[in-house]
Amino acid sequence: MTSDAVAVTVLGLGTMGHGMAQAFASKGMIVRGYDESPAARDSLTDRIRRNLTEFVRFELMSAEEATAALARITAHDSVEEACAESTFVVEAVREDLTIKQDLFARVEDCVAPETILASNSSSFCISDSGSRLRHPERAMVTHWFNPPHIIPTVEIVPSPHTTEQVIQTTLQLHRRIGKLSIVLRQELPGFLVNRVQVAVMREVWDLLERGVASAEDLDAAIRGSMGFRLAALGPLSIHDFGGLDVASVVYRVLCPEIRSDTVLPKIVQQLVSGGKFGFKTGAGFYSYPEHVAPHVLAERDENYLRLLKLFHASQTDISVENP
DSSP states (O other): OOGGGOEEEEEOOSTTHHHHHHHHHHTTOEEEEEOSOHHHHHTHHHHHHHHHHHHHHTTSSOHHHHHHHHHTEEEESSHHHHHTTOSEEEEOOOSOHHHHHHHHHHHHTTSOTTOEEEEOOSSOOHHHHTTTOSOGGGEEEEEOOSSTTTOOEEEEEEOTTSOHHHHHHHHHHHHHTTOEEEEOSSOOTTTTHHHHHHHHHHHHHHHHHTTSSOHHHHHHHHIIIIIHHHTTSOHHHHHHHHOHHHHHHHHHHHTTTSOOOOOOOHHHHHHHHTTOOBGGGTBSSSBOOTTTHHHHHHHHHHHHHHHHHHHHHHOOSOOOOOO
């Protein structure tokens, strides 16, 4: 399958969907988008144009390539219109199981039998979100990370019904657009990365709630240690270099001490109940006043883009043979 032969539909054009559309279009694919919000549809071109401008500034693509990518993306007024003639449809709607189930049932009625269906869920398995599909063998999760046009990894999570051909086609599709795509061998809620993130999140939130360190110091400490190393090596490689004998001792000492319950920490409960969801509401662990919020977001993306350049530069054909 060449990029010219791929017509991609992205359903949901918010935080995740617009970046996913950009990623596909940047590699030569025709992208049709839909969102139930007219504002999201109307603003799609401007949002992606701003992203592409930054890619050009960081020399990740040329101005001509950015212009061509933008021209490949169109927003449509209905699901049916957006899905017409698509060979790959991915939903990026709100993380609500019923909404996803209803959408997949609707999409299946307006696509060709060979069209692949994917969900960008952060937690729901395709066996759940696609439970009403008549042909579950062509469906799976493709889990991207925010911001999706920058973060390399995409997790591909098939169900027991997904065919090997669909898995491999989806894997190669995402590799063609420059994504570090990996296939999970088991279907499980939260997939791979989010399960690890939640384990870290629980301990970080607990340390903050107990007053062990300030939010600023917690972030700084993790960025300058775990974050620094994880930007270069995976966690298993880090353990190999540090020594599994040492890691085993640390594990035995600390596991009885770290938080292990399933109760949401009060500090987070209070923020959420007070409508403080983070950046999108102007406050969370930190404050994001309206006059500085755009600069904070731009700084985040600049840091990510610098890392992306390093990431691409570090990719080699060198492999380590497993025992």
